[in-house]
Amino acid sequence: MQIIKTVKEVQDISRWFRGECKSIGLVPTMGALHEGHLSLVRRSIGENDRTIVSIFVNPAQFGPNEDLQKYPRDTEGDLSKLSELQADVVFMPETEEMYPEGFSTSIDIGPIGKLLCGASRPGHFNAVATVVAKFLNIAIPHRMYLGQKDFQQTVVIKKMARELNFDTNIIVSPTVRENDGLAMSSRNAYLSGEERKASSILYKALKLGQEIIMSNGLDDLSAVKKEMEALIRSEPLAKIDYVKVVDPYNLEPVQRVLFAAVICVAVRIGNTRLIDNIIIEKN
Amino acid sequence: MQIIKTVKEVQDISRWFRGECKSIGLVPTMGALHEGHLSLVRRSIGENDRTIVSIFVNPAQFGPNEDLQKYPRDTEGDLSKLSELQADVVFMPETEEMYPEGFSTSIDIGPIGKLLCGASRPGHFNAVATVVAKFLNIAIPHRMYLGQKDFQQTVVIKKMARELNFDTNIIVSPTVRENDGLAMSSRNAYLSGEERKASSILYKALKLGQEIIMSNGLDDLSAVKKEMEALIRSEPLAKIDYVKVVDPYNLEPVQRVLFAAVICVAVRIGNTRLIDNIIIEKN
Numbered sequence: 325m326q327i328i329k330t331v332k333e334v335q336d337i338s339r340w341f342r343g344e345c346k347s348i349g350l351v352p353t354m355g356a357l358h359e360g361h362l363s364l365v366r367r368s369i370g371e372n373d374r375t376i377v378s379i380f381v382n383p384a385q386f387g388p389n390e391d392l393q394k395y396p397r398d399t400e401g402d403l404s405k406l407s408e409l410q411a412d413v414v415f416m417p418e419t420e421e422m423y424p425e426g427f428s429t430s431i432d433i434g435p436i437g438k439l440l441c442g443a444s445r446p447g448h449f450n451a452v453a454t455v456v457a458k459f460l461n462i463a464i465p466h467r468m469y470l471g472q473k474d475f476q477q478t479v480v481i482k483k484m485a486r487e488l489n490f491d492t493n494i495i496v497s498p499t500v501r502e503n504d505g506l507a508m509s510s511r512n513a514y515l516s517g518e519e520r521k522a523s524s525i526l527y528k529a530l531k532l533g534q535e536i537i538m539s540n541g542l543d544d545l546s547a548v549k550k551e552m553e554a555l556i557r558s559e560p561l562a563k564i565d566y567v568k569v570v571d572p573y574n575l576e577p578v579q580r581v582l583f584a585a586v587i588c589v590a591v592r593i594g595n596t597r598l599i600d601n602i603i604i605e606k607n
Numbered sequence: 608m609q610i611i612k613t614v615k616e617v618q619d620i621s622r623w624f625r626g627e628c629k630s631i632g633l634v635p636t637m638g639a640l641h642e643g644h645l646s647l648v649r650r651s652i653g654e655n656d657r658t659i660v661s662i663f664v665n666p667a668q669f670g671p672n673e674d675l676q677k678y679p680r681d682t683e684g685d686l687s688k689l690s691e692l693q694a695d696v697v698f699m700p701e702t703e704e705m706y707p708e709g710f711s712t713s714i715d716i717g718p719i720g721k722l723l724c725g726a727s728r729p730g731h732f733n734a735v736a737t738v739v740a741k742f743l744n745i746a747i748p749h750r751m752y753l754g755q756k757d758f759q760q761t762v763v764i765k766k767m768a769r770e771l772n773f774d775t776n777i778i779v780s781p782t783v784r785e786n787d788g789l790a791m792s793s794r795n796a797y798l799s800g801e802e803r804k805a806s807s808i809l810y811k812a813l814k815l816g817q818e819i820i821m822s823n824g825l826d827d828l829s830a831v832k833k834e835m836e837a838l839i840r841s842e843p844l845a846k847i848d849y850v851k852v853v854d855p856y857n858l859e860p861v862q863r864v865l866f867a868a869v870i871c872v873a874v875r876i877g878n879t880r881l882i883d884n885i886i887i888e889k890n
Contacts, residue, residue, distance in 0.1 A: 335774050342625070383759040426857070428718065429736075429770035434711025452711075454771075457740075487712035488737075491618050491746040574709070 326405050327414045331422075331462050334376065334415050338464045346373035350465035350492075352456060355379040356396035356510035357405050360500040364469040365409050367497055367568070374484060376463045377406055378415040380422065384430075385451035396513045422458065430454045433480050437574045440476045440588055441599060452477055455486040460490050466493050469554075473499040473507045473561065475586055475601040481573055499600070507600045514596040522561035523593045527565070529555050530602040533587045537604055543580035545569050556591060565590035565597065572603060581606055608689045611625070614745050616672045617659065620745045622644075629656035629822055633748035633775075635739060638662040638678035639793035643783040647752040648692050650780055650889035659746045661698040663705065679796045698746070705741065713737045714771075716763050716879050720819050723759045723871055724882060727848060735760055736767040743773050756782040756790045757842050757871055758884040762858055778808045784810065797879040805844040806876045812838050812850070813885040816870045820887055825864035828852050839874060848873035848880065850861045855886060864889055 329335050341348050349368030349548065353361050357379075368375040379402055386392035399416070406414055430450055436442075437449035468485075472477045478496045482510075485494055490582045500508045505527030517525055529552040536548050552567050571578050572586045581604055611617050624631050629796045632651030636644050640662075651658040655853045662685055662789070689697055710762035713733055719725075743751065751768075753761045759777045759812035768777055783791045788810030789803075798806055812835040819831050855862050855869045864887055 331772055339774075343628075345626075424770075427770055428716065429767055430717070431716045432713045432715055434713070436711065458770075460773045461774060466773065484712055487707075487710055487741075489614055489618075489741045491744060491747065539835075589679075 332460050341374045348465045349375045349378045350468045352459050352465040353379055354381045354403050357402045358469040358508045360471050360508035363500050365495050370471050374412045376413040381456045385448050386487050396510050424580050428469050449480045456481050460492055466491055470496050472496050504579045519594045522559050525556055525559040525562050526589050526591055528588055564591040624657045631748045632658045632662045633751045636803050637664045638685050640685045641791045641792035643754050646783050649721050650753050657695045657758040659696040660694045665738045668731050697784050732763045739764050743775055744824050746775055748775050752779050753779050755779050761769050802877045805842050806843050808839055808842040809872050809874050809883040817885055844876050845877040
């Protein structure tokens, strides 16, 4: 496994892979790797000749009052996990390598970046789109792997890649969960024991929403939001940011499910903001 | 010579070229090809195994009061010229192919897009950066060729490509001029006979600026702007938009030439806005 710190070396090695007719999978991460990340790495290794994993805590996507400084970091543990899975390349750039002095280019994804989590995280999704565009040009992958847990992120990145004509297939893999349903997330490390127990309320609410839709039918979503919110409020440590049923393509709220819908939730458990979602598909 | 209208076909053919280890040159144009464009195409053909020329009048980079509707178009003449030079691929997409319904992604190049021509053309350089990023992902060229006449455009595109890590070498070729020094431009077609004669004032002013710098020395640019402006004002049909001596990297005004400087002018001749520039290099 090669550990690379510079853009140029990754581009050189990627060109070399392509010259050898090897397919390339990219798994972009912010490190502190958990089973969710590792499932993406395993899938990429299974579907491509070469797998590049990037580890970069992107300062640009953190707001001024967000958790950039305390965001969990575990380089040693990450490298040991990736080495065990036999990833081919780990790209770990310093901030200055990604954003040299004078850097001023950004990608504006448009109104979709202001919905859902974008409402409370201004600029976040533009910064995500920008850094991912960079990673696509650095690793030049045939396929890129993202986790469904960050649903809006997957929609934003697919839109950016489609509209800027990146020639990379973007693959979204199912959320990996703890036994009680909590979606795996590096931020789960922030939770105290009591908070950790309380945090299972997100998945319980999503399952409740799914059940209501299944029993009431796809044309009547009126009760979903209200009942989910009532359930989440029954958990004293939980504070709702949003509960929404949205179109999976444009993230606009829907009143009924035509082909598919996504129930998205964002909830604060203590000081930790958690998100999760579940896709409802019409059979 | 293949004429292609869809993104996917160009990406397929470009991948095919790369698979055959052929180097690819891209010359992005808005058509109405003149000797300036053709010099880029010839250079690309000389330096690459395959040359792709795009012809696309990009609506996004025209302001609401600009000349999108009347911008010169000559598809038949363009194709005949390119066929004679033996370009390999001409990409001529419809607007909907480049900007499908719902399109909302744009690249913001930062403050550099608001200097010089950007001051009177808000949004122009962001739209240029966006469409060129798309062309880079569509043609996936090893080299892209731009004309020096649009100096700010070359700086913006190089910055965009560098900061988003596009793996393409961007090559700027010298401005091709008419006998009286007027820089070739598709917009010269707008000029009446009298205006055409008057338009040689841009190059005369640039040469004057260059002479002043050469005689006064690189440390004293104080007289350049004033004397150039006086000369341009002596032409009754000319109206100055700007005359500036700037740093070729960040386009900020300079007081003396350290390594190099660019004298940039934008002048209206009647209703036609013309630009030109000359690079002063320290030997």
